[in-house]
Amino acid sequence: MLQPNIAHRPSTPGLSRAWPVIVSLFLAFLLVGAYVPLTRAVEDGVNGAEAAYTRWSLSGWNTLKSSPFDVYYPPGEERSARLVLRILRSSLPFEERNLNQFNPGRLTVVVYPSLSAMNQATGEPAHANNIGYDYHGVIDILSPSTWRGTGAGAFHGFAQQGPVPHELGHALLDLKAGMNYPAWFNEGVAQYEDYRLTGYEWITPTNALTGRLYSMAQLDGNFYGLANQSLAYRQGFSLVQYLETVKGHQTFVRFLDHLSHGIPFNQALVSIYHFSSPAALYHAWRLALDHR
Numbered sequence: 001m002l003q004p005n006i007a008h009r010p011s012t013p014g015l016s017r018a019w020p021v022i023v024s025l026f027l028a029f030l031l032v033g034a035y036v037p038l039t040r041a042v043e044d045g046v047n048g049a050e051a052a053y054t055r056w057s058l059s060g061w062n063t064l065k066s067s068p069f070d071v072y073y074p075p076g077e078e079r080s081a082r083l084v085l086r087i088l089r090s091s092l093p094f095e096e097r098n099l100n101q102f103n104p105g106r107l108t109v110v111v112y113p114s115l116s117a118m119n120q121a122t123g124e125p126a127h128a129n130n131i132g133y134d135y136h137g138v139i140d141i142l143s144p145s146t147w148r149g150t151g152a153g154a155f156h157g158f159a160q161q162g163p164v165p166h167e168l169g170h171a172l173l174d175l176k177a178g179m180n181y182p183a184w185f186n187e188g189v190a191q192y193e194d195y196r197l198t199g200y201e202w203i204t205p206t207n208a209l210t211g212r213l214y215s216m217a218q219l220d221g222n223f224y225g226l227a228n229q230s231l232a233y234r235q236g237f238s239l240v241q242y243l244e245t246v247k248g249h250q251t252f253v254r255f256l257d258h259l260s261h262g263i264p265f266n267q268a269l270v271s272i273y274h275f276s277s278p279a280a281l282y283h284a285w286r287l288a289l290d291h292r
Contacts (some may be wrong), residue, residue, distance in 0.1 A: 037210055044198065054108050054138050068104055069091075072144075073111040080143040081111045083155055087164040095168055097120050101176040106212050110140045118142055124251045132163025134170035141167065169193035177259035182278075183223035185265070187233050188240030195237070207231040216282035231285060242285045 055070065062078065064071040064085050071088075073081035088109065096102050112118035117127050117138055131142040144162060161217035169190035173181075195201055207230040214232055219239075226232040244252045251272060258268035266278060275281040 026163055054110065058110065068107050069109055070106060071111060075115050077103045077111055077113055077143050077145070079150070080145045083144055083158065084111055084141055084164055085111065085164070086160055089199055091165045091168050091193075094197055095172055096163070098168070098249075099172050099176055099198065100256060101188075104137075104172060104175050107137060107139065107171060110142065110173055111141050111143050113143050114146060116134060121126075122124045130163075132167045133292060134167045134174065136195060137171050137175055139171055165197045166190045173256075175219040176256060178262075180259045180262065181265050182220050184232070184236035185240060186218040186236075187223075188238075190237035191233065191237040191246065192240045201237070202230060202233055204230040207234040209234065213286075216278050219282075220278055223243045238289070239281070242288055243273070243281075246284075246288070 001019055026135060028254050055072075058072045061072040061074055062081070064073070064078075065080050066085055066089060069085060069087060069088050071081050071085045088107075096104070110121070112121065114127065117125065118124070118133075120125055121134070123138055124130070124133075131147050133140040141163060142245065144155060147162070148158045158292065167190070169192075169251060173189050179186075187269035191202065214228075214235055218226060219232065223236075243255065255268055255272040258272060259265065263271065269275045269278065269281060273281070275284065
């Protein structure tokens with residue numbers, strides 16, 4: 001059985017997945033000029049190009065359609081695909097409400113029969129061991145039968161510990177705010193949505209929040225390059241949990257709405273939470289940790 005490593009980063013796609021995105025960005029560059037930031041419309045266009053290319057490349061696969069999801073799966077994986085769709089449908093109303101992101105449009109979901117097939121399609125290294133990805137609104141899921149087995153208990157375990165709510169959180173946040181946030185926030189929100197739905201929290205022997213922690217500068221830097229990924233992810237989760245609770249959920253929703261309107265992340269922290277910088281947020285979070 002694969003390790004239940006369900007803190008998954010959005011994949012940086014390989015060329016097989018990335019070419020429609022690259023073309024879209026190039027055309028946008030020509031249209032808006034070298035010194036003008038990409039608009040939200042361009043971001044949405046990139047998402048659409050990515051999803052359209054994925055659907056075209058999988059045109060020979062079987063499909064389950066249940067608005068807003070199109071679930072693609074290969075022969076022999078119908079049972080797994082139906083489970084994935086069921087979890088998506090049960091998770092969507094809560095996550096839409098929590099992130100204030102309704103009517104997300106068509107969401108493309110791909111169930112892969114093996115790690116090698118998923119890694120090849122997403123451009124990940126052959127040794128990558130993640131069981132789910134999201135990139136530009138396309139959700140990639142390793143078949144639950146591959147990860148957990150085919151028994152009733154295995155499928156129940158996938159529903160409780162699998163990547164579906166986590167990756168759906170990534171997709172909805174991306175569609176709402178267009179990647180206008182740092183990686184730690186992206187992973188923190190996805191974990192928080194998963195936690196609120198299933199109670200799952202990624203805890204390992206090396207990610208206690210009582211020891212030496214990564215600084216905000218490290219979290220804001222090469223997040224996915226940090227040596228202790230479980231600690232980095234848990235800090236991201238805890239920081240988002242702090243933002244959710246320090247002034248209540250409606251304030252958090254206002255913060256997300258600021259991000260969705262293109263207000264830079266650091267500026268939104270000032271406007272909504274009155275933190276002068278991410279470092280100030282980090283300091284307040286550490287104080288809250290010390291006093292809980």
